[in-house]
Amino acid sequence: METNKKRSDCPLGCSLDVFGDKWSLLIIRDLMFFQKSTYNDFLKSAEGIATNILASRLKGLEKNGVIEKLEHPDSKTKILYRLTPKGIDLLPIIMEVYIWSEKYFNLPADIKATIKEAKKDKDKFAKQLTKELKNKLNEKKSSA
Amino acid sequence: METNKKRSDCPLGCSLDVFGDKWSLLIIRDLMFFQKSTYNDFLKSAEGIATNILASRLKGLEKNGVIEKLEHPDSKTKILYRLTPKGIDLLPIIMEVYIWSEKYFNLPADIKATIKEAKKDKDKFAKQLTKELKNKLNEKKSSA
């Protein structure tokens, strides 16, 4: 995950070079579904990512244009992370992972129900949430 | 990747414990799209996986019920690997990764065209290929 080089020209391989590790998609999940947006928010997630790994992943995701850093409205010590449109477009992938996991893992009933609900009209759900997330981007423009 | 423990109860986290690394999905891709089915087939893929890593990934994927080992019809020295239904059901995830990569990477025109074609009627494409792959399973039953 610390390297730059592309292993092949395969689209899947290239994608995995961006988010194919044990942590990146969890950070993206937190941004996408759980309104987490600061370094400490991510640190506090149930999986317990190590602080140096978190820093390295945030750097990588930013470099790859999946997330971006903004000054936080509340304080100068805080930094606000958010998904770019490129990051938001990962939603369908993550949804399909949820759908797969719902079929093959034992999950708490409430989570199972939520996934089944979203699965019923996948495209609608994806479009709706994508729209919401992208709309939020226009409220506060990037500093870059 | 050598470990067993679940990091959390999150469906996404659990899924990443199964295929969230730089190699597993590439092996699955080879099984799914490129008719690769033996150890040497995977070794020869463009990305150049190391032999010990390949062995470890195959073991992991088998343990997690994503692939299975069969005796090869051609020879007793050969082993035939194939996707289980659980592995085949990863298709929609992989398709969405392809679709994402088509939007954000520069890809060869022919690959781009193929992805766009599949995207046009995603569900149909997925159902069709899933059916084909699952049908093949019935031709030769598992030895397990």
Added chain:
DNA sequence: ATTTGCACTTGCAATATGCAAGCAAATTTA
């Protein structure tokens, strides 16, 4: 003025990866 919160960095031990070589069993070749 001091403590606290936030976003990291640093050091170091443990683990995972990548590379090359080796190995046993089955098959092919000479």
Added chain:
DNA sequence: TAAATTTGCTTGCATATTGCAAGTGCAAAT
């Protein structure tokens, strides 16, 4: 039928990545 080759690994070892704990610098709160 003996030797070479193929196949699917394992082993050893150097390097890279991870995980954990502690530390740092700046802003804000007390």
